[in-house]
Amino acid sequence: MLAATNPAIFARQSMPVRSSEVPDSPLAMMGAPMRFARNAEVYGEDEPAEYYYQVLSGAVRTYRMLDDGRRQVLAFYLPGDIFGVEAGDVHLSSAEAISESQVLVAKRSAVMARAEHERDLAKQLWTLTVRELQRVHQHSLVLIKNAEERVAGFLLEMAGRGASGTAIELPMSRQDIADYLGLTIETVSRTFTQFVQSGLIALETSRRIQFRNRAALNRLNA
Amino acid sequence: MLAATNPAIFARQSMPVRSSEVPDSPLAMMGAPMRFARNAEVYGEDEPAEYYYQVLSGAVRTYRMLDDGRRQVLAFYLPGDIFGVEAGDVHLSSAEAISESQVLVAKRSAVMARAEHERDLAKQLWTLTVRELQRVHQHSLVLIKNAEERVAGFLLEMAGRGASGTAIELPMSRQDIADYLGLTIETVSRTFTQFVQSGLIALETSRRIQFRNRAALNRLNA
DNA sequence: CGCTGAATTGACGGACATCAAGATGTGTGG
DNA sequence: CCACACATCTTGATGTCCGTCAATTCAGCG
Numbered sequence: 001m002l003a004a005t006n007p008a009i010f011a012r013q014s015m016p017v018r019s020s021e022v023p024d025s026p027l028a029m030m031g032a033p034m035r036f037a038r039n040a041e042v043y044g045e046d047e048p049a050e051y052y053y054q055v056l057s058g059a060v061r062t063y064r065m066l067d068d069g070r071r072q073v074l075a076f077y078l079p080g081d082i083f084g085v086e087a088g089d090v091h092l093s094s095a096e097a098i099s100e101s102q103v104l105v106a107k108r109s110a111v112m113a114r115a116e117h118e119r120d121l122a123k124q125l126w127t128l129t130v131r132e133l134q135r136v137h138q139h140s141l142v143l144i145k146n147a148e149e150r151v152a153g154f155l156l157e158m159a160g161r162g163a164s165g166t167a168i169e170l171p172m173s174r175q176d177i178a179d180y181l182g183l184t185i186e187t188v189s190r191t192f193t194q195f196v197q198s199g200l201i202a203l204e205t206s207r208r209i210q211f212r213n214r215a216a217l218n219r220l221n222a
Numbered sequence: 223m224l225a226a227t228n229p230a231i232f233a234r235q236s237m238p239v240r241s242s243e244v245p246d247s248p249l250a251m252m253g254a255p256m257r258f259a260r261n262a263e264v265y266g267e268d269e270p271a272e273y274y275y276q277v278l279s280g281a282v283r284t285y286r287m288l289d290d291g292r293r294q295v296l297a298f299y300l301p302g303d304i305f306g307v308e309a310g311d312v313h314l315s316s317a318e319a320i321s322e323s324q325v326l327v328a329k330r331s332a333v334m335a336r337a338e339h340e341r342d343l344a345k346q347l348w349t350l351t352v353r354e355l356q357r358v359h360q361h362s363l364v365l366i367k368n369a370e371e372r373v374a375g376f377l378l379e380m381a382g383r384g385a386s387g388t389a390i391e392l393p394m395s396r397q398d399i400a401d402y403l404g405l406t407i408e409t410v411s412r413t414f415t416q417f418v419q420s421g422l423i424a425l426e427t428s429r430r431i432q433f434r435n436r437a438a439l440n441r442l443n444a
Numbered sequence: 445c446g447c448t449g450a451a452t453t454g455a456c457g458g459a460c461a462t463c464a465a466g467a468t469g470t471g472t473g474g
Numbered sequence: 475c476c477a478c479a480c481a482t483c484t485t486g487a488t489g490t491c492c493g494t495c496a497a498t499t500c501a502g503c504g
Binding site for chain 3: 475476477478479480481482483484485486487488489490491492493494495496497498499500501502503504
């Protein structure tokens, strides 16, 4: 839902960039592609927000920690998605690569400077923030639902973003999903098997999911 | 937390406007004060977002409904706060007056038109959205905590916004609080009395709350 | 007053967390 | 290619927090 957040800040084209394919945009010159290993930090909470980022390949999660060690995953970013814009001067969350990832990094000041005289760009930046806001709004709705509904919603959200086929590959672990949905890893796992048993999905591997009854999932998504 | 969101879009002064006092700003001319009765709708979900709003007196809640009737209150807006900016072209949530309220209403197109040539204004609009985003981020963190922590956080949030004294007046009902925190009215009520019994707060009336042990509340706020 | 909606309090049950064990998968080094 | 180690995922047993249902108290108001 509320899927791709990539107006032409990095890429002029309107579709998400496919992995390993650098967007042919004016911003490509402002940004440098960087590699991040699995679990490597892209930026940390409370650090100055000096860059904008776009996922080229792999996947990224943003999260915040509660003092007692609980973790709330705020968002997953897939190829084409832009992130790191959420903040004022300082990052409100940390970002980590979920898997080996390639990320385009553009200096914020440079982007902003260009936005000064390019009306379009400024508007797009704003739009980006608004989209992000919508996403988070949507997410807070998720957190008042029950486990079944949360997981169903999650699967449909991911399906709406990744490939359009009948199966999706989840880049993130069960723990990531749990922390995103505000559940425990066990509850997520149990809900998956429950979905399998009721014929809603099938698991090719634990990370690869076949949709068998999308209508029923939509019904749960309430 | 993350309290007042009122850069000089409506008022040039940096402090929230006190109730019934119209901000002496250039924008006051772009906006007209309107009265809303208790529970009156300011705008509805999916309606075109044609105006920006600033609370002058009273209080406003924004919310979204789930199909099964559950309601998620997304935010409370107090005097000085600006709302209605969250959306693209369409409102993502509904807004209602919590009590008899006075709201300054400014045509969005007019504000945007001015923003075109007033750099400051444009920046402030963006800042406003970012602040809103921070608020919502914060809110989604709340929803993974337990009841005690949620209520404590709520009280501290309200304390940080309203008067600076040792007591606060809550304009909203227990039901509003419950829907904001993702709890039931009964759990909110029980948590309040629990706080009273442990000497953290005192209830002058059910809506008026005295702080007795802010340190303990902060500890719960985790 | 009595009426009405809001808030509180109690009894109970259920959904999900917690604790614990096992199964499956994956990478590494011999 | 196998074997071992370690992480991830699944499954089971039990506990607990909070939701549900229901009754009572309280506050405002005609």
